[in-house]
Amino acid sequence: xxxxxxxxxxxxxxxxxxxxxxxxxxxxxxxxxxxxxxxxxxxxxxxxxxxxxxxxxxxxxxxxxxxxxxxxxxxxxxxxxxxxxxxxxxx
Numbered sequence: 001x002x003x004x005x006x007x008x009x010x011x012x013x014x015x016x017x018x019x020x021x022x023x024x025x026x027x028x029x030x031x032x033x034x035x036x037x038x039x040x041x042x043x044x045x046x047x048x049x050x051x052x053x054x055x056x057x058x059x060x061x062x063x064x065x066x067x068x069x070x071x072x073x074x075x076x077x078x079x080x081x082x083x084x085x086x087x088x089x090x091x
Contacts, residue, residue: 001035004028007042041085046073049084 003009003026004017011017016027019036027033045051050064051071058073064082077083 001039002029002033003035003039004033005042005044006035006038007040008038009042043077043080043083043085044073045071045075045077045080047086048077048080048082049086050082 003019004011006019008020009017009026010020011028012025014028016025018025019038021038022036041047045060045062046054046058048062048064050062051073052061052063054060054073060071060073062069062071062082064080064084
């Protein structure tokens with residue numbers, strides 16, 4: 001788990017970002033990039049209950065819309081109207 005994959009990560013440039021909770025500057029990768037205890041997965045296609053059949057490259061299918069489409073697991077889904085976290089899939 002990395003800061004960059006957290007919903008609280010705010011990207012500043014190609015090397016670093018900021019935690020929206022602690023206001024700490026954190027690198028995107030390398031030393032100091034591991035997520036903190038406040039980590040919450042950011043909305044990405046790979047975290048959505050509509051994402052299926054992901055391969056080793058992260059390519060899968062989105063079944064959240066009337067027509068199925070290819071989707072990358074790492075694609076940001078912040079504005080996807082059909083995004084549903086896998087966390088709430090179990091009932």
